[in-house]
Amino acid sequence: MRMNSIPQKTYFFSENEEAFQAGPVDFREPVAHLVEIIFHKFKHLLPQNRDAHILLKPNCNNDLHPLLGNATDLRILKSVVNGLKERGYQHIVIADGPNIGTYRKQINVFSRLGIRSLCRHTGVRLVDLNQAPSVRVDLFTDTVAIPEILFESDFVISLPKFKTHAEAVVSFAMKNLIGCVCGVDKRKVHNDLPANIAALNKEIPVHLIIGDGLIVMEGNGPGDGQPFFAGMLLAGTDSFWLDGVAARLTGFDPHRIPAWQNASTMQRASEKQLASLMAIQPAFQLVPAPARGFWVRFLDHPGLAAIRDKTRFLHSQHRARTFLYRLGLLQDVYSQDNSxxxxxxxxxxxxxxxxxxxxxxxxxxxxxxxxxxxxxxxxxxxxxxxxxxxxxxxxxxxxxxxxxxxxxxxxxxxxxxxxxxxxxxxxx
Ligand code: SF4
Ligand code: SF4
Structure with missing residues (x-):
């Protein structure tokens, strides 16, 4: 398939809000072609100054391989880095804050996913957002630490991965910003996930989103879902609209995504904008994550946070976590890195x-x-x-x-x- 024959579509919601879809494509289509189409489409947004500091925020919340539909595909990251370098940008940083459970098992997510090597080979700086200097930011329920680098960068490109999610229904552009919350403060976001995700998106500046819809996840995400070859990239400047488009294209009603529904109040989306979103026809019908059962919701209740913390020495044991995971009470369980x-x-x-x-x-x-x-x-x-x-x-x-x-x-x-x-x- 030649580059100019890749199906492309732009969804308009207003003069400033648009979402762009490149794909679906054959698995042999080089991802660099798709990324180039997106750079071309959004070239007016890139900083004029080639000395600008550009931060790339992929989704590497844990070590599940991108082919399982969990993390941002390294082909996209590499193509974005190359595309920026070819345009003369030199100050590029890749930054994310993986799930803190992986540190306890000595799993280096950046190494495991090949991101550390990518940075070494391309001369790009790698920043672990869990350990970066931070400022305190008020979300809806709590004040959390957010790395300063996110506010100091001239241009932030978010590179989310589309996946189904037992708690959030789907995870894409808006939810990608949870990785920006430092360390254990991530837990606080779950005290009211929809409202805190919406607040994070209001606080953290994101200038361009290039969303990974190449191999997405359906079913019991994010820890135990099924990879699905969707073969597309989605791009835009507004996480809210991009999440809406991604939801429609994969057969979800965005109004049933709590964070999206919450943000729709802040966004003040007009009837006309919502109608154009709902008119988008699904390209695929993904299987949703099963609803969280009573016990999961009960054990996750914010009111039990203090008890959870005091008994962490018990339920953080590998056997206990594996048991809870098998019962469906935990989203993920990590093994010691022995590779x-x-x-x-x-x-x-x-x-x-x-x-x-x-x-x-x-x-x-x-x-x-x-x-x-x-x-x-x-x-x-x-x-x-x-x-x-x-x-x-x-x-x-x-x-x-x-x-x-x-x-x-x-x-x-x-x-x-x-x-x-x-x-x-x-x-x-
Ligand atoms: S995936 Fe395996 S079988 Fe297929 S070309 Fe590569 S090495 Fe050969
Ligand atoms: S491990 Fe090396 S050869 Fe294999 S896919 Fe990654 S970069 Fe390519």
Whole structure:
């Protein structure tokens, strides 16, 4: 598929508020093409001054791989960094604050997702927002610490991932800003999630949103959902409208998303704007996350926060967390990072040349490719996750990452089928 044949659509809500969709596309379409289309579309927004400080805020809340529909795809991050560098911007920062549970298990989310390597290879600074100098900001229920760098940057690009979410219904542009709240203060946001998300979006400046709708998540998100190949990017300047468009395109009614509904009061959306949003026809019908049961809502009640904190030594034990997770009372459970990745090896005799690995590799050169350069590899493991025949293997100790992949093996199989079918579908 050639770049100019990618379906593109702009949704207008008023003179200043528009949302842009590039896709759906075949899985082989280079993501850099989609990002270039978006940069071209929004070029008037980029800072005139090439010395401007630009902050990229992806969604890397935990170590679940982007192919599972949880984190922002490294192909998008890399394409955005390259696009900015090609335009002469030098002061680029990638920043996020992963879930604090991952630190307790010595999981370095940035390393695990390949973001640390990307920064090293591209000369981009990496900032852990959980540990950055901060200022106190009033949200709806609480005052929380927000990193100063978000307010000091000249231009902030949010790079959210679309996924279903048991508590928030869906997570996309508006919810992406929870990662900006420092450390344990993230918990306070849950004291009234919809109102606090809306408040965060009012307080934190975001100038452009490039939303990851390549491989999204449906079902029991964010910790245990199903990846779904949607093959699109969504962009805009307003998180509220972009979330509305993303919801419509994936078959959700935005009015049923509590944070969106809450923000719609602040946004003062007109009847006409809402009507144009609701006129958008779904491109896919994603399965929603199951509603949170009585016990989850009871145990999560803000009134029990003090008891939860006092008994944390009990329920933070791995066995207890695994038990609560299996009962559906926890969204995620982390395993100790016991992996060591020395290098990737390629077994030619197992390879059927499906090229899935080439499509998902941020460099476009996985181990089966003649252009593969081990010293340039970002260790994101996308090629290893997607390969249907174990033709790419980890040399070292896969450890808990292998357990992860085994847990998701059936879901990955469905994803591969969807990707391979997309090639046929979009080309017929
Ligand atoms: S070769 Fe594999 S691990 Fe290396 S950058 Fe490409 S997808 Fe990631
Ligand atoms: S994904 Fe696996 S089977 Fe497919 S081309 Fe790559 S190495 Fe070969």
């Amino acid at each position: 060591r990745i020395d290098r990737l090896v390629f077994y030619q005799h197992r390879c059927d040349a499906c090229r899935l690995c080439e499509a998902v590799c941020p460099l476009g050169s996985p181990p089966c490719s003649p252009s593969h350069d081990p010293s340039a590899c970002l260790r994101c493991l996308s090629c290893w996750w997607i390969c249907p025949h174990d033709a790419i293997a980890i040399q070292g100790k896969p450890g808990y990452i292998l357990e992860h992949r085994n847990r998701f093996s059936q879901r990955l199989k469905r994803l591969r089928d969807q990707m391979l079918k997309s090639h046929t579908a979009w080309n017929n």
